[in-house]
Amino acid sequence: MNNAPIGLFDSGVGGLTVARAIRDLLPNESLTYVGDTQNSPYGPKPIADVRRYSLEVLDQLVEQGVKALVIACNTASAAMLRDAHERYDIPVLEVIQPAVRSAMSITRNGRVGLIGTVGTINSRAYDDLFSMRPEISLTTQACPRFVEFVESGETTGPEVLRIAGEYLEPLIAQDIDTLVLGCTHYPFLRGAISQIVGPEVALVSSDIETANDVYRLLTDRNLLRDSPLPPTIRYEATGTDTRAFSELANRLLGVDVSHVDHTPTGVIALPGTP
Numbered sequence: 297m298n299n300a301p302i303g304l305f306d307s308g309v310g311g312l313t314v315a316r317a318i319r320d321l322l323p324n325e326s327l328t329y330v331g332d333t334q335n336s337p338y339g340p341k342p343i344a345d346v347r348r349y350s351l352e353v354l355d356q357l358v359e360q361g362v363k364a365l366v367i368a369c370n371t372a373s374a375a376m377l378r379d380a381h382e383r384y385d386i387p388v389l390e391v392i393q394p395a396v397r398s399a400m401s402i403t404r405n406g407r408v409g410l411i412g413t414v415g416t417i418n419s420r421a422y423d424d425l426f427s428m429r430p431e432i433s434l435t436t437q438a439c440p441r442f443v444e445f446v447e448s449g450e451t452t453g454p455e456v457l458r459i460a461g462e463y464l465e466p467l468i469a470q471d472i473d474t475l476v477l478g479c480t481h482y483p484f485l486r487g488a489i490s491q492i493v494g495p496e497v498a499l500v501s502s503d504i505e506t507a508n509d510v511y512r513l514l515t516d517r518n519l520l521r522d523s524p525l526p527p528t529i530r531y532e533a534t535g536t537d538t539r540a541f542s543e544l545a546n547r548l549l550g551v552d553v554s555h556v557d558h559t560p561t562g563v564i565a566l567p568g569t570p
């Protein structure tokens with residue numbers, strides 16, 4: 297089991313920020329990444345649909361024999377926060393709780409901002425968790441165009457800054473000292489977001505916090521990979537245009553993501569165990 301890959305997924309390229317952070321901390325681990333490009337974007341879709349798509353992808357990853365699941369998508373995490381843990385025998389990690397925990401420990405003035413997709417913001421999943429600390433005031437803002445920008449490879453330029461300014465202005469007006477990037481696509485826009493909110497506002501990003509949780513989980517449960525062979529990193533996309541997915545991933549990550557398998561949802565892919 298230890299040498300099986302970690303399975304993670306997102307609607308598209310956003311979860312690659314989580315994959316990258318896991319690779320930074322755990323370079324000996326094999327990963328199988330699924331971008332559910334056939335159903336992307338998740339943000340504007342009804343939560344019941346997102347839940348269905350997500351469970352289909354997670355079921356497939358479990359069939360492939362992964363040793364742990366990472367829901368590398370806030371919208372999917374919000375849709376399944378309650379039941380994903382009960383459905384599978386292997387550990388399931390998601391991105392919302394680690395980000396909330398980190399923001400709670402970072403804020404000094406108790407004013408936290410949250411940006412995310414329409415689905416994540418409307419689910420109030422973050423609000424529920426922050427309500428455990430009533431002294432913290434949470435201001436939320438949906439940023440629907442951010443995912444569009446990232447999925448089209450546009451992370452710099454005047455239009456990105458203009459839209460970022462519009463979205464973030466109401467949060468700055470609340471005097472936030474901590475901003476949660478509540479969508480795994482947003483770390484690709486970190487430069488623009490940071491430029492708008494300024495250096496005084498701490499950015500909490502679910503990719504790094506989740507990778508810390510994965511590290512802790514594998515260490516605590518003795519699940520670290522112990523094979524002398526190099527780890528395997530596998531990318532799968534559920535949509536047919538796997539070339540577009542791999543080109544975008546190459547461009548955003550600056551690493552070679554040259555091989556992307558097409559995995560229609562509902563069909564089991566090749567075994568992912570090295």
Ligand code: DGL
Pocket residue numbers: 306307308310311336337338339340368369370371372413416443478479480481
């Ligand atoms: N990356 C996803 C998230 O963290 C969602 C992007 C989308 O498909 O709208 O919420």
